[in-house]
Amino acid sequence: MYYYGGWGYYTSMIVLIPAMIFTIIVQANIKSAYSRYSQIRNSRGITGAQAARMVLDANGLQNVPVNVIRGEALNDYYDPSSNSVNLSSEIAGTSSIAAMCIACHEVGHAIQYGVGYAPIKVRNLLVPVVNLTSRFSWPLIILGLVLSTTNAYGSLFFNIGTLCFVFVVLFHLVTLPVEVNASSRALKQMRTIGIVDDADYTGSRKVLRAAAMTYVAALATAVASLLRIMLLRDRN
Template sequence: MFFHPMDFLILIAFGLSLWAQFRVNSTFNRFAEVPVSTGLTGAEAARRMLDANGLGHIPIEHIPGTLTDHYDPISKTVRLSDPVFSGSSISAVSVACHEVGHAIQHKVAYPMLVARHYIFPVVNFASGVAPILLIAGFLMHWMNLVLLGIIFFSAAVAFQLITLPVEFNASSRARTLMVQMGFIRNAEEEGVGKVLNAAALTYVAAALISVLQLLKFVMIFANSRDE
């Protein structure tokens, strides 16, 4: 009932997602072994970048795990994982500065970040309801219920698409400031780019999967209406 030719494309996208996750881990681990020439730790680099951008009030907290780093816009806190907080590698400084990039976006009200914050409550609800509506609609052949599920699912897809420019922009800000502030040398910029690009690829893969799933549901709905 639920098989559709587009499932093949979704499987390919899912494979891409697994590969992207493998790549981000392997790239991070590779450059975690390459010390940054300035000797800065991730926490030190993040602190300097925050202070230089008028964000001295934002604290930096340590959190357990690996690649659990994030900027919390609610508490306005940069949280760095074990190898990033105390690490003085290209990976550590790159990831730390990327999270500061989000803090800077928050300060300047970067439009896509603002949009993501506004729709998050709706998406949080929609992502939980959409699967229930879609499954129930297909099982009971209630196309209006399917349509409602598609609308809710579209909100979740929109959130992931908005996330892409947010992540790329944060990386771009981080990379530019890292060079301007002397955190890295010119020869190290290539490694920074590889770390940040690998991380961004995971978001691209996730968005691609969601878009293909949405298209699949739309095509099934359209075909059902024609029958």
């Protein structure tokens, strides 16, 4: 049975507060880091697109195109279906430290695919599952809470919804090392092929570390949400 008294649907939200505060701090930190280093020109004077191309070529990925897409900065991505690095016009055409390291981060994902990095393969396998389970988890959980007061199907719906959300948490758990590794590869490649000096490297590390923390925050929020779901269960 599931209930509204005690740790009810609304009172259980208290467990999300630490994760929400942490997320706000992380978002403020990445905005601050990006704002600062997007105003500082990198030592080589190369754009994000040029940096991406240089790192790709240095890793034997000449077949991976660098596309310029519409959209704001920080919406850049690597597309495994087309094996392409896609950069916003702001990142692709700017020669700032921030633009360079964000572009190289996306190249980091291309390198992961190129070397067969296992966690990114696992994440890709989870994507279609998570796209489905994330859509139905909370509706099923809420339906289970409502029906638990009237019939036995409430427990079934609640448990199915909980299982769906476990996949969401698992996806965030796998995503974190994938993103951290992509940033680590970016920093290493930027230093190895000589497109950064010491000042650039320090700034790039700050930007990429701040960006990586967004995935830590996402995982923390997902885990807190799962804890909230567990608190909604009547164990008596």
